[in-house]
Amino acid sequence: MTALLEVKGARKAFGGVHAVDDCSLNVEEGSITALIGPNGSGKTTLFNLITGYLKADGGEFRFRGRDVTGSDPGALYRQGLTRTFQQARVFPHMSVTENLVVAGAYRWRDLLVPRVLGRDRSRADALLEEFRMTHVAELPASELSYGQRKLLEFAAVLMSEPRLVLLDEPTAGVNPVMIDTMERHIRERHAAGVTFLVVEHDMQFVMRLCDPVVVLDNGKEIFSGPPTEVQQNPLVLDAYLGT
Amino acid sequence: MVRGGVFVVALMALPLLGFEHWVLNLMIFTLMYAAMSSAWNLVGGFAGYPSLGHAAFFGLGAYFVGIWFQHHDVVTGYEPFVILPLAGLIAAVVGFPIAWVAMRTRADVFAIVTITLLFVAQTLAFNLDSLTGGAQGLAMPTPPFELARFEWPFYYAMLWLLLTSMALTYLSMRSKVGLSLDAIRADEDKALGVGVHVQGVKVLAFSVSVALVAMAGGVWAYYETFTYPQFAFDPIITIGMVLMCFLGGRGTLWGPVIGAFILVPGQQYLAYRLGGSQFYLIAYAGVFLLIMLLMPRGILPTIADRLRRRRAIASSSGPPPSSDVPPPSSGAGTNVPVPSGGAA
Amino acid sequence: MTGSVHALIQGVVLGILTGGVYALMASGQTLIFGIMKVVNLAQGALVVLAAYLSYTLFTSFGLDPLLTIPLTTVIMFGLGVVIQLVFLRPLKREDSAQLSLLVTFAVALLLEGFMSVVWKTTYRSTNTDYANSSWTLLGIQFTVVRVIAFVLSLIALGLLFLLLNRTKFGRAVRATVQNPMSAELLGVESKRVAALGFGLGAATAAAAGSVYGLLYPFNSGSHYDLISELLSIVVLGGLGSVGGAVIAALIVSTSSAVVATVFSPTWSSFTFFVILILVLVLRPQGLYGTVERGAL
Numbered sequence: 001m002t003a004l005l006e007v008k009g010a011r012k013a014f015g016g017v018h019a020v021d022d023c024s025l026n027v028e029e030g031s032i033t034a035l036i037g038p039n040g041s042g043k044t045t046l047f048n049l050i051t052g053y054l055k056a057d058g059g060e061f062r063f064r065g066r067d068v069t070g071s072d073p074g075a076l077y078r079q080g081l082t083r084t085f086q087q088a089r090v091f092p093h094m095s096v097t098e099n100l101v102v103a104g105a106y107r108w109r110d111l112l113v114p115r116v117l118g119r120d121r122s123r124a125d126a127l128l129e130e131f132r133m134t135h136v137a138e139l140p141a142s143e144l145s146y147g148q149r150k151l152l153e154f155a156a157v158l159m160s161e162p163r164l165v166l167l168d169e170p171t172a173g174v175n176p177v178m179i180d181t182m183e184r185h186i187r188e189r190h191a192a193g194v195t196f197l198v199v200e201h202d203m204q205f206v207m208r209l210c211d212p213v214v215v216l217d218n219g220k221e222i223f224s225g226p227p228t229e230v231q232q233n234p235l236v237l238d239a240y241l242g243t
Numbered sequence: 244m245v246r247g248g249v250f251v252v253a254l255m256a257l258p259l260l261g262f263e264h265w266v267l268n269l270m271i272f273t274l275m276y277a278a279m280s281s282a283w284n285l286v287g288g289f290a291g292y293p294s295l296g297h298a299a300f301f302g303l304g305a306y307f308v309g310i311w312f313q314h315h316d317v318v319t320g321y322e323p324f325v326i327l328p329l330a331g332l333i334a335a336v337v338g339f340p341i342a343w344v345a346m347r348t349r350a351d352v353f354a355i356v357t358i359t360l361l362f363v364a365q366t367l368a369f370n371l372d373s374l375t376g377g378a379q380g381l382a383m384p385t386p387p388f389e390l391a392r393f394e395w396p397f398y399y400a401m402l403w404l405l406l407t408s409m410a411l412t413y414l415s416m417r418s419k420v421g422l423s424l425d426a427i428r429a430d431e432d433k434a435l436g437v438g439v440h441v442q443g444v445k446v447l448a449f450s451v452s453v454a455l456v457a458m459a460g461g462v463w464a465y466y467e468t469f470t471y472p473q474f475a476f477d478p479i480i481t482i483g484m485v486l487m488c489f490l491g492g493r494g495t496l497w498g499p500v501i502g503a504f505i506l507v508p509g510q511q512y513l514a515y516r517l518g519g520s521q522f523y524l525i526a527y528a529g530v531f532l533l534i535m536l537l538m539p540r541g542i543l544p545t546i547a548d549r550l551r552r553r554r555a556i557a558s559s560s561g562p563p564p565s566s567d568v569p570p571p572s573s574g575a576g577t578n579v580p581v582p583s584g585g586a587a
Numbered sequence: 588m589t590g591s592v593h594a595l596i597q598g599v600v601l602g603i604l605t606g607g608v609y610a611l612m613a614s615g616q617t618l619i620f621g622i623m624k625v626v627n628l629a630q631g632a633l634v635v636l637a638a639y640l641s642y643t644l645f646t647s648f649g650l651d652p653l654l655t656i657p658l659t660t661v662i663m664f665g666l667g668v669v670i671q672l673v674f675l676r677p678l679k680r681e682d683s684a685q686l687s688l689l690v691t692f693a694v695a696l697l698l699e700g701f702m703s704v705v706w707k708t709t710y711r712s713t714n715t716d717y718a719n720s721s722w723t724l725l726g727i728q729f730t731v732v733r734v735i736a737f738v739l740s741l742i743a744l745g746l747l748f749l750l751l752n753r754t755k756f757g758r759a760v761r762a763t764v765q766n767p768m769s770a771e772l773l774g775v776e777s778k779r780v781a782a783l784g785f786g787l788g789a790a791t792a793a794a795a796g797s798v799y800g801l802l803y804p805f806n807s808g809s810h811y812d813l814i815s816e817l818l819s820i821v822v823l824g825g826l827g828s829v830g831g832a833v834i835a836a837l838i839v840s841t842s843s844a845v846v847a848t849v850f851s852p853t854w855s856s857f858t859f860f861v862i863l864i865l866v867l868v869l870r871p872q873g874l875y876g877t878v879e880r881g882a883l
Contacts (some may be wrong), residue, residue: 053432077438091429094422102426103437106419111444115422169506293689295628316610344864346870354688355822356863358817363860370853478811482696485689498868515762524700535686536677 002065003082004029004164004195005050010059012045012219019045021186021219023059027164028202032186032196033085034206034227035218035238038240044168046216050197051083051166063228064163078105080163088170090156092142096133098184099141099152100124105160127155131185147178154185171205183209207231215239247497256542258395267394271466273381273507275459279480280487280499281408282455285415285448287485288493292350292445293430295481296357297456299364300338302475306332309381310374315383316579323465324400327458334457335450342449359474360445365504368472380471384466400462405436405500408455420444463586478521483507486531492499492541501542506530591849597727598848603839604733607740610836612813613748613820616831617792621827622784625675626695627686631787631814632698636794637663638805639706640712647776652713652797653735664839667789668692671782695810695866703807708824713800717759736798743794744833751829760784764827816843823866825876835874853863 003026012020020042022139027033033053037043050061061069063081073083077107090099100119128134131151136144141152150170157165167186171179179202181192186196186209200206205226206213215223215230223230230236254274279301281497287293308323317323338503342519346357368375375381389398402429415421422443426434435441464470484499487506513526603814616630638661641652674694678686721730762770763780771777799813801806822838824831839859847855866873 053436073432073436074438074441076434083436085433089430091426091433093429094425098422102422102434102439105438108440108443110421111419111440112414112421114417115419138415156437173536189489274856291685295692344867347867350685351620352822352867352871354628355626355818356867358811359860359863362811362815363857366853366856397793461615478696489689522700522704524696524703526700528693528696528700531691532674532697535690535693536674539678539686561663 002062003027004064005197006060006062007046008052008060008062010046010049010061011057011130012042012049012054013057018219023219023221025214025215025221027195029163029195030190030193031212032190032210034210034213035199035216036201036203036206036230041216041239042219043182043216045219047166047168047199048087048104051081053079077160077162079117080160082121082151082157082160082162083155083166084153084168084170086168088146088153090144090149090152093137093140095140096128096144096152097121097124100127100156100159102147103156103159123159127158130188131155133241147174147181149188150174150178151171151181151185154182158189162194164195164197167196167200169199169201171200171202177207179205197219219243244534251406253475258398267398269508269511270580271394271397271401272511273503274398274405275463276483276507277503278401278405278408279456279459280484280491282452282459283484284488284493284495284499285412285452286445287422288443288488288495288498289412289415289424289428290368290448290494291431292346292353292449294357294449294452295354295362295485295486296359296364297484298478298480299361300334300453300477301460301463301480302364302472303334303337304460305470305475306368306375306381306460307457307463308384308461309470312383313381313580317387318428320387321396323383323461324396325459327400330461331454331458335454336517338450338453342446343442346445346449352498354439358566361481365476368476376470378472383465383468384472386465386466397462397466399561401459404455404459404462404467409496409500411451411455415448416452416496420447424448447510482527482531484488485509485511486527486534489531489534489539492543492545495543497539498541498543546567591646593726594848595845596637596800598845599725599841600727600729602731602844602846603837604729604737605736605802605844606840607744607814608802609820609840610833611740611743612795612799613789613793613817613824613832613836614744615788617821617824617829617832618760618764618819619785620875622760623671623675623687624684626818627785627788628692628814629670629689629695629698630788630792630817631812632666632695633663633792634796635805635807635810636666636698636702637712637793638800639702639711641713641797642800643706643717645713648734651715652801653739656739656794657799657805659703660790660799663784663793663796664790667786667792668782670789671785674839675785676778678781680700689695690773695814699810708806708808710804710806711800714803715799715801717819722837732798734802736792736802739798741795745793747791747829749789749876756780756783758863760787784798787878804859819863819866820872822863823873825873826873828873831873831875 005027007023008027010020010023023042023046035047045054052071052075055070057237059069063076063079065075068076068079080215086114093101094102097116101116104123105118125134125137128137130218133151133155136148141149144152147175147205154167154170170182174182183205189229190196198206198210211226212224213227213230214221215236222235257270279297283294283297308326311326312323315322341356341360345353369377386393386396415424423487425436426439427441427444431441460475464475478544483506487502488499489502490506491500491502510523514523534541612630612634616627619625619627637659641655642661644650644655644658645652675687676688678690679714717731721728722730753763757779759775760771762773762775763777767777820835821832823839824835825832839862842862843855843858846858
């Protein structure tokens with residue numbers, strides 16, 4: 001059975017630095033896969049390669065069985081592969097509702113319809129309720145707290161009903177309460193059938209939530225397995241503690 | 244909105260009020276720049292891609308009309324106005340692939356292509372002299388309008404262009420086109436990442452924008468009778484459009500109009516007083532730089548900001564400030580006014 | 588030699604020689620972009636201003652334009668710093684990238700207006716006594732000024748190279764170009780680098796301007812064609828890459844000269860536009876630029 005996302009032999013070099021060096025990984029459908037590794041291991045680069053923000057020097061990327069190597073982020077989004085950003089990028093001057101609606105993957109012929117249609121509003125409202133953000137629906141996104149913005153960004157990419165969501169350090173810079181909230185939402189969505197690939201530094205978060213865990217070091221995948229085994233693996237320990 | 248309506252009605256009635264020719268002449272140019280500035284706003288204001296070569300399409304429209312009437316007759320005098328939409332269409336068709344290539348990477352590169360385009364267009368006009376008359380210029384048939392009301396058709400043509408431009412802007416703002424443009428302007432890469440049809444919307448905005456500008460060029464060619472390359476493809480035209488848009492407030496509906504209504508009469512007055520055209524450039528550039536440094540968002544957004552702040556201080560839940568820009572959502576139960584269309 | 592081969596070779600020689608001057612102008616332009624991520628639309632105007640300066644020094648004081656280069660370089664450097672400090676530094680907001688573009692455009696117009704007031708709009712040309720002499724070697728004509736221009740540009744580029752690679756300031760500049768945040772963390776004062784960098788870019792315009800005045804007739808409006816060509820060169824070379832700009836300048840200049848000599852001079856002015864479009868269609872990042880898709 002083919003995995004939802006397959007990366008084979010990905011390569012990306014910047015000048016002389018091989019950020020990603022013949023890296024392969026698979027994300028199985030229905031999993032919450034973690035992507036971890038020490039600083040400089042190439043996680044971020046790989047993340048950007050998968051999501052179309054960087055063009056790979058080599059390698060193959062397949063999503064839902066189809067070759068998506070070299071696709072741009074918009075094309076991937078519309079095929080069901082979405083991502084969030086570490087800095088929680090939202091559109092600051094647009095309202096929370098509009099931030100959601102604009103991510104709705106509307107088609108060409110919908111361009112001339114009003115900004116926020118009735119059905120857009122109901123979809124947005126449903127998400128807002130799920131994320132307990134109904135009370136800020138009409139606020140400009142710039143007035144939200146950092147944690148709220150992270151939730152908004154997450155909610156927004158769900159508007160297109162994706163198959164795979166790549167989360168870029170979802171717990172970075174948020175307080176423990178918000179981390180719990182994030183975790184809860186991920187679990188709920190996961191139960192509803194969404195697959196996740198999470199880049200994270202928070203090990204406890206990863207251990208609680210993710211299976212399998214993929215470890216990168218020096219641009220290569222060095223381990224892939226359940227969280228209980230990760231901490232024991234000598235290669236992993238070496239990568240984090242060595243050098 | 245009411246004030247806007249009154250303003251439009253006043254404009255429609257103006258020629259009937261029996262002003263002297265020079266007033267109507269001034270108004271023709273004011274309306275022309277208001278229309279063009281409003282058109283430029285679609286690309287430079289709403290999409291965030293400053294085009295520095297829109298004059299190329301102005302000239303394109305002017306020459307199209309001029310060349311068309313080398314081979315066709317003007318009988319009633321209204322034929323040039325009738326083929327304006329064709330000029331606009333041609334401009335859109337030419338602009339489409341240019342925009343596609345130029346808007347692929349970043350706004351800087353786009354600006355580069357547009358500047359170069361203007362220069363190339365002017366050189367073409369000079370060199371393809373069998374078609375364009377080269378440096379000798381191209382002559383349009385003299386309009387057969389009665390002297391007393393000579394300016395009227397041109398005035399209404401320019402007014403029509405302005406209203407069309409504003410209508411398109413308004414529609415855009417209220418539709419998902421505007422939503423997409425706002426996202427693109429705020430964070431284009433993020434917009435791409437959430438599935439916004441970035442390239443398509445940008446190119447659409449550009450095509451519509453240049454179509455309008457080309458039509459203005461067509462009317463201008465007829466009004467001036469003679470079309471010369473250095474005037475049809477004059478960078479001053481682009482600069483004027485951009486400056487007026489910035490002054491009034493880009494990304495707003497009325498901003499470019501206000502900018503034009505301030506600057507065109509102002510410039511005419513200065514020309515009358517100072518005479519020499521060398522100072523034009525210094526004055527334009529100087530005003531431009533002052534605005535960049537002191538009031539970069541332009542008149543309308545700055546005023547809207549101050550009003551909002553004053554009301555926020557005065558009362559905690561006052562009514563939203565009357566803005567020329569309608570809020571994005573239907574507004575019921577809003578006590579925090581939400582800026583839309585980039586007015587923020 | 589047959590006629591068209593001769594024309595071709597002549598064109599190539601011409602192109603390479605003038606390429607040097609364009610390389611110099613373009614390197615300043617791309618350097619400014621690399622440091623500040625700003626496309627300096629005033630670069631052409633700065634070159635023309637420098638041309639006027641050397642012209643005036645020549646006609647009023649009889650000073651050879653090549654000899655006054657050190658003077659004009661210092662003046663233009665100062666002007667560049669002032670422009671950056673007064674007009675560009677105050678722009679610190681979200682869309683400063685777009686605004687900077689328009690600001691440099693406005694500065695270009697301001698300079699053009701200033702020049703047209705001071706020097707009127709008649710075409711000028713620095714006509715030294717060697718301005719029209721040329722050598723002939725193997726049937727190819729080498730105009731003296733072009734050879735001088737080329738040699739001068741090489742020297743100037745060499746100095747620039749030394750500056751960037753052997754001095755502390757140069758290191759700071761390169762660090763800022765590669766990674767402004769890291770550079771700041773390492774103690775590089777990005778504000779100062781920006782101001783001095785812009786001055787440096789203007790200084791290259793000075794050297795090029797003196798030569799430009801010898802080669803071509805110019806007036807206050809000449810900066811438009813010039814900036815269009817420079818921008819095409821910089822895009823081809825890759826925004827921010829000085830080496831790329833040099834190579835691109837040679838390519839564009841040679842193509843343009845070949846088209847002029849083999850076909851007709853009128854079409855040579857389109858060459859750079861065609862090249863620009865080709866680059867954008869085929870390889871938008873240019874020869875040595877980086878592909879930036881997502882601001883990461």
